[in-house]
Amino acid sequence: MDEKYLKKIEYDKIILLLANYADSIPGKxxxxxxxxxxxxxxxxxxxxxxxxxxYFIKAKGKPNFEGLEDTDKITKRLRLKGIxxxxxxxxxxxxxxxxxxxxxTAEGVSQYCTNSEDDIKTKIDNIVPLYDIEAEIRRCILSEDEIADDASTELMRIRKTIFKNQDAIKDKLLSFTRSxxxxxxxxxxIITIRQDRYVIPVKNEYRNEIKGVVHDTSQTGSTLFIEPxxxxxxxxxxxxxxxxxKKEIERILRQLSEQCALYIDEIMNNFSTCRYLDVAFAKASYAFAYNGVVPNINTEKRINLINAKHPLISKDIVVPIDFKIGYDxxxxxxTGPNTGGKTVTLKTVGLLTAMAQSGLAIPANNGSEISVFDSIYVDVGDEQSIEQNLSTFSSHMTNLIQILKEADSGSLVLLDExxxxxxxxEGSALALAIIETLREKNxxxxxxxxxxxxxxxxxxxxNVENASCEFDVKTLKPTYRLLIGIPGKSNALYISRRLGLSEDIIKKASNSIDNKNSDYENIILALEKNRQKMEKxxxxxxxxxxQIEQIKKELETERANIDKEKDRIIEKANKEAKKLIDKAxxxxxxxxxxxDNLKKNNITVNAKVEADFKAAVRQTRELFDIKETDTETEYQNYSDEIRSGDSVMLRSLKQKADVLTxxxxxxxxxxxxxxxxxxxNIKDVFKINEQKAINDRLKTNIIKSSGPAKMEIDIRGNTIYEAESKxxxxxxxxxxxxxxxxxxxxxxxxxxxxKxxxxxxxxxxxIxxxxxxxxxEGEAGVTVVFLKEKNLK
Known part of the structure; x- marks a missing residue:
């Protein structure tokens, strides 16, 4: 796309702002x-x-790329086997x-995009950590001017020897200075250094008293720096x-360079990946700054901006617009009065389109849509800005001629005034002809x-539609809202009247206006009044x-609270009832x-009363002793199959009931x-497989109370009631x-x-x-009993 057109919609300013969010110089x-x-x-x-x-920033925060530097020249030197x-x-x-x-940092972050190739995590996974190289260089290199003493054993030996000789020299020189x-x-x-050699300052007149090599002289010549x-x-x-x-340091640097040369591709890859990521996260951070959203993209030349804002206008004063084109x-x-927001709308559409095609989020609501255009052509005049228009007819026409030559059906054309x-x-005729030409080219x-x-x-x-920037005739100020489908009105006479211009002059001006134009303006005014009424x-x-939604939410909340309180009361009552039942x-x-103890002590107990009492206790226990943890296994949760006559369990009460309807x-x-x-409600009940529940409980009770099963029982001497119980x-x-x-x-x-x-x-x-x-077998004194097959389902 032509740079001059991008500059007219202030795309360059967006790029400068975006660059501030990058951490590294290569990223910027x-x-x-x-x-x-x-x-x-x-x-x-x-x-x-x-x-x-x-998504990554929300999950892990923004990675830091500050200090990242270009390695292109370095890797070139490595390829040439340089040190x-x-x-x-x-x-x-x-x-x-x-x-x-x-x-x-990316470890543990899940993939966000359906297509893994588009996911930032996939880009991060391209990084190859160079643990050994990083650690070895860190061990050997302390700064741009210093190599660590322990970079090698030989370097350590040399430096220790140097220090030892330096100490010997200092001791010898101290014998001079202290003598x-x-x-x-x-x-x-004092002891000082000249030409990398230790010397002492000697007065010129005593130069022959101390034998040695003169390495320097003071400016006045009064002092000689002599190496004894x-x-x-x-x-x-x-x-x-x-x-x-120096030779050992050169060897160490050569060795480190050779190690790095083994990973030239990885070094280049890591740099380019980090630079790319720095840019990607800068885009994401910039999107956070203006609450940007990622728009939908199409190739059908449709633009639909919802609550879109110009990103260069302060958040406190910018007015969002809804814009649509490419559908009908x-x-x-x-149309509309000057300073009403027409140019801002024009630039917003162009700038947001360019931003989306550059892979940037746009300041608009979710659901906004941008089309991909081959090129964007803009004519807003020389040095055009949002606040003023300095264009001339000649500059307009020069731009228009070039635009009409180059633009095609894949272009977006933005024309101001x-x-x-x-x-x-003549201007009206030219404008009409230009619009018609653009329409014919689609x-x-x-x-x-x-x-x-x-x-x-x-x-x-x-294939052509009107739009206008709303103007409040009461306050004589533009609202900057875009109204698609409604043509604008200049409001010049109305504004002049409100400002106090003589009514005679207003009438004269009105009479000089063509009747057709006047009628058209009146229709527009009527439409605008109706629109404002409908908008209100x-x-x-x-x-x-x-308000209704709020009331509905409040009622739902209140109902939920009532249901909670109801459940709490029922649960409390159920617990208290269960305590009483368990106690009984x-x-x-x-x-x-x-x-049983009385019988063991040979005290006579009415057998029928005993049997009836024990049966009542057992039946009562079977009815109420239902454990919550067994609910899912003892009862079938087939609520949609519940019919009249079925047995169900009430969830809240843990109570068995019979279905009547x-x-x-x-x-x-x-x-x-x-x-x-x-x-x-059907949601509050379980359908009971009653026979299974009874059988399971009977089985449990019998096995618990009776121990191992016996194959014969002797009831001689018992009454019939005592015998039945046994x-x-x-x-x-x-x-x-x-x-x-x-x-x-x-x-x-x-x-x-x-009998x-x-x-x-x-x-x-x-039986x-x-x-x-x-x-x-015992003939008539014994009865042999044959049991049915066990069925506990």
Missing amino acids: AYIESIRPSDDYDLINSTLNELESAI LNNKELIIIRDNSYLARKVFE ERYKKYLQDN IEIVNLNNKIRELITEE YRILVI LGAGTDPV ITTVATTHYTELKTYASVTE ERIKASEYKN LNKAEELVNEI APDKNGDLIVQAGIIKMTV LDKFIEQGYFSGLHELSVIHGKGTGALR GVHDYLKSHPY KSFRLGTYG
Whole structure:
């Protein structure tokens, strides 16, 4: 896209702002080169990546790329087998550190985009951490000017030897500076260095008193810096060691460089990846700054901006607009008074389109849509700004001629004050012809104008639509709101009247206006009044709707609170009831135990009363002893199959009930629990598999209370009531233990006990058949009982 057109919509200012959000100098430089793309797939991929970067920042925060430096020249030197200096090695170390930290930060972050190639996490995963290189350079290189003593064993030895010789020299020189003999010869009692050799300052007149080499003279010539002959050899030794030190340092740098050369591709990859990520996260951070959203992208030349704002206008004063083009029309003609917001609208559309095509978020609401255009052409005049218009007819026409030559159906054309700066009649005719030419080429166009002829043209021409920037005639100020479908009115006469211009002059001006134009302006005024009335009614209706929604929410909250309180009260009552029931049952079982103890002590107890009492206790326990943890296994949760006559469990009360009516359309049904009838919802009940629940509880109770199953029982000497109580437990124990045959010893006697046993067996649900014993089994004194197959389902 042509740079001059991008500059007219102030795209360059957006790029400068975006660059401030990058951490590194390479990142900032890369941003400055970003331009809108016309590749749909690339734009879509970049925007998906931006969305995942925004998600990453929310999850982990923004990674830091400060200090990242370009490694292009460094890797070129490595390819030529050059030796890197300290600074270059530090750059590789620091870049490796930054890359590693970003890589480690991304660990545990889930992928955001459906297509992994578009996800920022995938880009981060391209980083190759260079742990060894980073650690080795950090160990050896302390700064741009210093190598660590322990970079190698040899370097450590050399430097220790140097220090040892330096100490010897200092000790020798101290013997001069502290000696009374030499004190008068010295200018100062100090040791200094000249030409990398240790010397002492000697007065010129005593130069022959101290034998040695003169290395320097003071400016006045009064002081000579002499290396005493006694330390010349030591200084020479140090010079040799320094040379060895330099060679060893060069060897260390060569070795580090060779190690880096093994990872040239990784070094380049990590740098380019980090620079790319710095730019991507800068885009995401910039999006946070102006509450930007990632727009939908299309190639059908449709633009739909919802609550869009110009990103360069202060948040405190910017007025959002709704803008749409490319659906029922490809050309939009915007009219209205000066400083009403027409140019701002024009620039907002162009700038947001360019931003989206550059992979940036736009300051608008979710659901906004931008089309991909091959190019954007803009004519807003020389040095045009949002506050003023300095364009001339000639500059307009020069731009228009070029635009009409180059633009096609894939272009977006933005024209400000079309036909202005010349005779109104000719200017109007030119503007009309230009718009018609753009329409014939099917070019997406947004144009601003004051000409009534263009308003009329837009009203009657297919694929062209009117729009206006709203103006409040009461306050004489623009509202800057864009109204699509309504042509603008200049309001010049109305404004003049409000400002106090003589009514005679107003009338004269009105009479000079063409009747057709006057009628058209009056129609526009009437439409505007109706629109404002409808807008007020819409706002009022919206307020009513919001109030209703608020009341609805409050009622729902209140209902929820009531339901919670109801559940709490029911739960509390249920717990208290269960405590009372458990207490009563425990008391009853204590009485059962007391009866058993009385019998053990040979105290006579009425057998029928005992049997009835124990049966009542057992039945009561079966009815109420329902554990919450067993609910899902004991009861079937098939609420949609509940019918009249079924047994259900009330969830809140943990109480068994019988269904009296089938659920109605709201899911409500009538149930009876004991003597109480109530209406409950189908969601509040479980359907009970009653036989299974009873069998399971019976099985549990029998196995708990009776121990191992027996195959025969002797009831001789018992009354029929005592015998039935014992037989009940005996048969149930055998049945649930899986036995098939039992023996009951009742004796022959009068036959009364045998008859009572047979009557009892005939009505027992677990008995398949029975017979008297045969020879060897006890004959008539024994009854052999055959049990049914066990079924606990």
